[in-house]
Amino acid sequence: MLSATSLSNHPVSLISLPATPTSPNPKEFAASEPEDLSIPIIDFSLLTSGDPNCRTQIIQDLGKACEKWGFFMVIECAHTLPNTSTLEFVVHVIRVQPPIGYCNRVVNHGVPESLMKGVITACDEFFNLREEEKEEFEGKHELDPIRCGTSFHAKIDKVFYWRDFVKAFVHPEFHFPDKPTGFRKAEMGWVFLDPCWNNHGRSHRMIWEHLSAIGSDPLVPMKSSMISVSLLILPTQPNLTKAGREDLHMSASLLCHKTIIYFSGFDGGEGLVADRLGPLRLSIKLISSTDLACAPHSRPCYAPTWIEHELRPPHYLAAFSLAVCAPQQAPFTITSRWLGGKTLRCKSKNPKDERECSLQTFYPPCPQPQLAMGLPPHSDHGILTLLIQNEVGGLQLKHNGEWVHVTPVPNSILVNTGDHLEILSNGRYKSVLHRAVVNKNTTRISLAMANGPSLDSVVSPALELLDGEGQLPAYLPMKYKDYLKLQQSNHLDGKACLDRVRI
Numbered sequence: 001m002l003s004a005t006s007l008s009n010h011p012v013s014l015i016s017l018p019a020t021p022t023s024p025n026p027k028e029f030a031a032s033e034p035e036d037l038s039i040p041i042i043d044f045s046l047l048t049s050g051d052p053n054c055r056t057q058i059i060q061d062l063g064k065a066c067e068k069w070g071f072f073m074v075i076e077c078a079h080t081l082p083n084t085s086t087l088e089f090v091v092h093v094i095r096v097q098p099p100i101g102y103c104n105r106v107v108n109h110g111v112p113e114s115l116m117k118g119v120i121t122a123c124d125e126f127f128n129l130r131e132e133e134k135e136e137f138e139g140k141h142e143l144d145p146i147r148c149g150t151s152f153h154a155k156i157d158k159v160f161y162w163r164d165f166v167k168a169f170v171h172p173e174f175h176f177p178d179k180p181t182g183f184r185k186a187e188m189g190w191v192f193l194d195p196c197w198n199n200h201g202r203s204h205r206m207i208w209e210h211l212s213a214i215g216s217d218p219l220v221p222m223k224s225s226m227i228s229v230s231l232l233i234l235p236t237q238p239n240l241t242k243a244g245r246e247d248l249h250m251s252a253s254l255l256c257h258k259t260i261i262y263f264s265g266f267d268g269g270e271g272l273v274a275d276r277l278g279p280l281r282l283s284i285k286l287i288s289s290t291d292l293a294c295a296p297h298s299r300p301c302y303a304p305t306w307i308e309h310e311l312r313p314p315h316y317l318a319a320f321s322l323a324v325c326a327p328q329q330a331p332f333t334i335t336s337r338w339l340g341g342k343t344l345r346c347k348s349k350n351p352k353d354e355r356e357c358s359l360q361t362f363y364p365p366c367p368q369p370q371l372a373m374g375l376p377p378h379s380d381h382g383i384l385t386l387l388i389q390n391e392v393g394g395l396q397l398k399h400n401g402e403w404v405h406v407t408p409v410p411n412s413i414l415v416n417t418g419d420h421l422e423i424l425s426n427g428r429y430k431s432v433l434h435r436a437v438v439n440k441n442t443t444r445i446s447l448a449m450a451n452g453p454s455l456d457s458v459v460s461p462a463l464e465l466l467d468g469e470g471q472l473p474a475y476l477p478m479k480y481k482d483y484l485k486l487q488q489s490n491h492l493d494g495k496a497c498l499d500r501v502r503i
């Protein structure tokens, strides 16, 4: 496999790149630099705020962000942004009542920094494997669970982009290359619960399915066999109206998304490295949303259910994919509520089949960045894509006809709208065009998580919208599987794929 990494490491590549007819015009890469400061910022802690006005405000802000930009950033509140006065959507932080002991972690997007850094470092290790080691993951077909490569579609692309990638379906089944071992070194300080367990009638079993997805290595027995786990505290509100209850349910599910289970009972208290551990008996206290809705005081009164299970060592990517459930679900739930308060039938009939795909991209230093392309302009196929990156810029997005450079903000998650959201909202939330440029000196790594319905779901404008607003459908229905195949088997070319279903 001719990878960008191997070219970059090769002395010849330090001289020049061959110009090809598809080499971009250098002017094309110009982006309006500081503009990105107005990219909407969303503070996730407001979504779980006990103050209904705050929630209403943030819901509206999210809707506007999706509509005007198709793009927003979720930050940790500990981070101070440069020049905040110019931000269009700065909102002040109101923290939810903190869970026992660990309040500072459950704020905003709720994904621990160590996990974000760990998964990026593990990606780096993967791309630096020898070419022969990566070859076995090349993948032959568009829907292969793991695919590794350089150009978008090796058979038809005339240009190799200056990047290497590995794509993997991480949900409903978790797939990922079994190398390098670094991916399995996630610290065992936390595990995330599936957020939907408590308000969509999911059984506790689901949780275990998720937890078991975290890893599959056999473990050796360990000495300290019991781990106690403290679970969640949710904001509680007496005398809830129906709307209030709905909000609480939403908040509960959002907070559960972010619930961090802390393990205790180990000596030393330092981070626990998975491969030092044997089988862990994990006990989790579960409370249901009914208990929550009834809880009159700040501490919900509930009858906890204890379950025990053997936990396997976590995989960085599996842990990350669970961790980003909230940022993925929340904007969608909220933007659909914002569409006249209707709940769009957006997703698969069975949420268990929803598809989540992770795409890790590695852009090594490029000798002539003005002649190379990292990733051409395109929109993503799913509902929303969440993206994290190392601290090297390169992502640009199209806003009001201009390319806007996105400056990386440490510990932030970028969220962009995808084609499926555009179709579903009948064009109200457009999928955003974006691209990646490369640079001469530094490697850039990004990790995108795209989520969509199950492969057999038919993607079409939401009936609720059409009925309610007397609109005609602006997109033809298509099976998600066929849409994915169509997009993945052609050149990556702006919104060409979406244009095929546009009426």
Ligand SMILES: O=C(O)CCC(=O)C(=O)O
Pocket (backbone or CB within 6 Å): 359, 361, 375, 380, 387, 389, 394, 395, 434, 435, 436, 445, 446, 448
């Ligand atoms: O590397 C980036 O920032 C962009 C990646 C991207 O657009 C994608 O994975 O779809």
Ligand SMILES: [Fe+2]
Pocket (backbone or CB within 6 Å): 378, 379, 380, 434, 448
């Ligand atoms: Fe993308």
